Amino acid sequence: MRPAEIENTIQRAYEARLQQNPSGRLLGWRLLYSPRSVLEGARVAFIGLNPGGSTVDPEHGVFSSERGSAYRREVENWGASSQLQDQVLELFRRLNVSPEEVLAGNLVPFRSPSEATLEDARGAIAFGKTLWAEILKTARPSVVVSMGGTANREVAQLLGVNDISSYPVGWGAYTASRGRFPDGTWIGLPHLSRFAIMKRAPSQAALAELFRGLDTV
Known part of the structure; x- marks a missing residue:
């Protein structure tokens, strides 16, 4: 699928959700925290569940972040969530990849x-998985990190x-996961905001x- 598609x-799926939820509780959508060029190919993908927050900053990207990675504070200031930005940037540093080159986004684009x-949630996740199946088919990352x-x-x-294995992360009994998929390696992290x-x-x-071994894949 092309970016416009x-x-x-x-947008069509969001408008359908608006019609089904006339209460006005929906808060827009957001897909990528990176420039849209990552859709054409990326070594690393980083995927969270969905955009959070109860308000929408009109200066933030919606489909993509063309000014640079939204995880950079100089691009977007997330205030109380700035720790998450710092953590994700450290993740990218460990993977030896520029933040702007990461296919970073939300499995579910709808904000809550x-x-x-x-x-x-069930329908939103099903929609997101169908969408990302197409995105990943084109971008073909060899490392996919979810959170x-x-x-x-x-x-x-x-x-x-x-072949999923669990790894302690040095925080009580909490673990991360690592496994293989046909095109590469998947890492599952606990949520870095917490x-x-x-x-x-x-x-x-x-x-x-x-x-x-993932910094040079």
Whole structure:
């Protein structure tokens, strides 16, 4: 699918959701945190569940972030969520990839303040998986990192991941996952807004093992 086709598909699906939810609780949509050029090909993909927050900043990208990676504070300032930005940038550094070259986005493009408040979550996730099946078919990343329990489960299923192993992350009993899919390696992380493991000293040995060999794939 071309970028324009993807954008139109999302917009039509969002308008259908508006018709089904006239209460006005929907908060727009957002797909990529990177420039749209990553849709043509990317070594690394990073996928969260859906955009959060209860308001929409009109200066932020919707389909893509053409000014650069939205995870850079100089591009977007997320205020209370700036720790997430720092954590994700550290993830990209560990993978030895420029943030602007990462296929970074949301499995579900529809915004909600929390996962629990995502309207028709089952239908939204099904739509997102269909959309990303097409996106990944074109971009063909060899490393796919997802974040958060639901995103990890759904992305692993979408990719057909097997040989999954668990890795402690140096934060109590919490673990990350690593597995294989036909075109590469999948990593499933706990949500980096709650588990700031990327720069945390007690987590470094575990992360080195988790990401071993992925900085040059």
